[in-house]
Amino acid sequence: MQVGYRFRCYPTPDQQAILLRWIGCQRFIYNAKVGEDRYYRVFQRKTLALAGEHAPIDQEYARFKCRELTPWLYEVPSQILRNGAVRWKTAYSRFFQRLGGRPTIQRKSGPQSVWLTNELFSFEAAGGATPEEVSYRLSIGKGKFPVGVIPYTAHRPHKIPASITLTVDAGHWYVSFNIDDDLPLPTPQEIAAELASWPETELRASAVGVDRGVTVPVFASTGMCAGLSDVQQQRLRKKERARKRWQRRMARRVKGSSGQRKAAHRVARCHQYARSVRLDFAHQTSYRLVESAGVRLLVFEALRVKAMSARPKAKQNETGQWLKNQASAKAGLNSKILASAWGKTLVFAQYKALRRNKLVVTVPPHYSSQECSRCGHTHPENRPTQAEFVCQGCGFRTNADHNASRVIRDRGVALVRSGEFSPVGRKKTMRMRTKVGAGCSEPEPIQAPTPGETSVRRQAVSRKAQKSVNPETPATSRRL
Ligand SMILES: [Zn+2]
Structure with a gap:
């Protein structure tokens, strides 16, 4: 590996x-x-x-x-x-x-x-x-x-x-x-095939569900919870204030001057600090998760972090007047989401688990916070407060994050036992063709190129691409 x-x-x-x-x-x-x-x-x-x-x-x-x-x-x-x-x-x-x-x-x-x-x-x-x-x-x-x-x-x-x-x-x-290092690394499929043959109770006992949230960044069904320490949060806030200050100074300084360069360096240092804290948190948390005793299976929610931390859409009323869309409140939530390093924790856990012959799977996150982990009853009223979970069906009462992590664990166990687990492959990107002439653009045909060469032949627009092309939408807003 x-x-x-x-x-x-x-x-x-x-x-x-x-x-x-x-x-x-x-x-x-x-x-x-x-x-x-x-x-x-x-x-x-x-x-x-x-x-x-x-x-x-x-x-x-x-x-x-x-x-x-x-x-x-x-x-x-x-x-x-x-x-x-x-x-x-x-x-x-x-x-x-x-x-x-x-x-x-x-x-x-x-x-x-x-x-x-x-x-x-x-x-x-x-x-x-x-x-x-x-x-x-x-x-x-x-x-x-x-x-x-x-x-x-x-x-x-x-x-x-x-x-x-x-x-x-x-x-x-x-x-x-x-x-x-010439050591063979097991593939996720091999581990999944081995775990699928286990009895359900045994598999559940060696599985850990991980709930990622904003208030508590990581909560595992074993009871382990991880978040930034008070000192870290305090220092991050201080660095964030400093970053804003230096960014303002940078904007006021003469473009290309040494003063502006110095200010840019200070801004970069503040970003670097925050990044180091996040990386450190993700590494330590993923290590603690995969090193938990007796664990073979780790279950995460498949969160679309990028979509969840996107800016809200601009809102207009019928007369075309712009309305408030709570962008600044969302920005605060976004920075919290990104500061909890959800994505990195999962990515690090995946490779660390493989090296220890353990498996990481992701399951759909829908209603994991409203579903009862004992009877399966799903209702918004199951969650009276942010921290508490009280089942309206069976009366099961526990910490909300703990309940969610158990729901996630059970979904992962069911997924592995069903044999339908498929590891997330490397993400492939779409190839887009930039504008050819004024007002016209055509998508680049996706085909296997000869190694070492790129074909620049002008191709007719394929039928599938033609269907999705709406002449009124600008080329930039179209995704194929
Ligand atoms: Zn219940």
Whole structure:
């Protein structure tokens, strides 16, 4: 199985200057490839003579290197530039597999990274008695382009990777890589098939339902409940106030000035803090869930976090006057939803469970807060208050989150025993075609492309696409 590692590292200011130049040059090549590809595609769409021609999807970059126009590209190792082109090609093949969009321009702001292959770094053993405890010294650079030793904190032992990525995010540097440890990982189907044959009582005893909410972020049917500590919440509020303050200052400062850049850095730091707290919470909570004694099955609700935390629609009355839609109240709820790290807790639990030969399933969340976990009676009045659950059918009385987590657990048990469990696959994206001419647009036909090439042939609109095209709706609001 592939195991990812990410460690903080601490380059000196001089080393940072060199690495930032490497980052910039790799981004330049990537963006040059993106720009070239866009040029090819637009040009070929407009020229009938070129219909059916293919834009090259390769990793050549020599044509972007020029002594007169781009002399700075000669100041970095050529592998940096090649890796920029390889990154672009990898992104393009992900697009072909429908795992992401077409590569786009990488911005100069935000987190930045450079991908180094093993010509440009080395890990030298530096102490450690047993093979598991060996610590390494990471040195970067080669012959003409030395950078030196960069200290990093390896909080767990690791092997030597074939390539690493150096990332800078709001002034913090990280080294990350992944290693295949050759250990076989069970598939979710295998575990599900094993669990499906268990007797129901036994399976229920080793299953945990997890209710995710806003008041209590995570509540398990074992009684475990997890949320941010008071200190964390207090610090988050403080950081949030600071972020607003710095954001206001940033907006007032002269665009492109060093003052604005500094303010932007402070804003980024505040965001980074909140993100770290969320990640820490999600990792610790998912670890506690999968490590619970005797647990083989974890059941989560399939929450559509993105839709749940969307902005409310704008409201109008008959005369076209805009009405209040409680957007700011929803915004407060949204920030709470996102702060409870629902999505991350589930994603982390999934991979952590697989490594321990356990299974995570998701079940539909409908009415889980109103259904009685003892008799199955479902009614809104079962929930007189936010915290309390009193069944109108059988009189069962308990904590509302506890009841919901038991309902979720039983749904998961039923799902696994029915044998209808199918793991969530990798999300595929739809391919959209941007506007071709004024007022007309056509969807890109989805078909298997030849590896390494993209067809830019102009295709007739398929019948299915034609049906869904309404000429009155603008192209941007249409989703296929
Ligand atoms: Zn009941």
